[in-house]
Amino acid sequence: PDGTVLLLDDRGRLHTVRGTAPRAPYLERLTEAVSATLARHPGTALAAIGGSVVVGDRLGSVHAFGLRGLHQAASHSGRVTAVAAVDSETPFVCSGGADGTVRLWTPGRDPRPEPLAERPSPVVSVHATQTPHGPLVAAAWADGLVKLRRPEGGRTLAFRPGPPVRAVAVTGAGSLLIGTDESLVCLVPRN
Structure with missing residues (x-):
């Protein structure tokens, strides 16, 4: 909320770029705790919401650091990835791995036993957001396939843009953004 940006370096350590607004003490303590942990156990993926920081690691675990403590799922x-x-x-966490699976988890609860999606290619990017029609999850795999779906089920939309996909994002209105080295594609699914 203060505009601070959190980054992982190539060694999996946390760095912060401070925002312009005053930083709440609880956010400072949270960032320090995550930074101290990552100094000992490097991270491989990072996300943040409200008062939580989520980190994936090289052993396949996802760690949610928050105001109510640390929650973990293997x-x-x-x-x-x-x-x-x-x-x-x-609130929920969506993670993708080198094992080709996309998984959902609500910190403080047991993770879903079955993956949301699974393919024989590593996941390169995931993004999820709440829309007026419920949550949407986008995932991209190293072989270039992108899928958009609702966590509770229903129709899955798939798209292969051609060049390797570097990043995906879902807008609050439900549009899918796909980033490649050469282009940015925006798809608007029909409901």
Whole structure:
């Protein structure tokens, strides 16, 4: 909320770029705790919402640092390659791994046993957000496939833009943004 940006360096350590607004003491303590942990156990993916910071690691675990303590889930077999966090009525974390799975988890609860999606290619990016029609999750795999779906089920939309996908994002209105080295594509699904 103060505009601070959190970054992971290539060694998995946390860095902060301070915002212009005054920083609340609880956010400072939270950032310090995450930074101290990552100095000992490097992270591979990072996301933040409200008063929580979510970190994936090279062993397949996802860690949610928050005001109510630390919650962890051993979600993937192998490196966590992407994480996203959604601040909704029931906040949730979405993670992707080198094992090709996309998984959902609500910190403080047991993770879903079955993956939201699974393919024989590493996940390169995930993003999730709350929309007027419920939450949406986007995932991209190293082989270039992108999928957009609702966590509670229903129709899954798939798209392959051609060049390797570097990042995906879902807007609050439900549009899908796909970033490649050469382009930015915006798709607006019909409801």
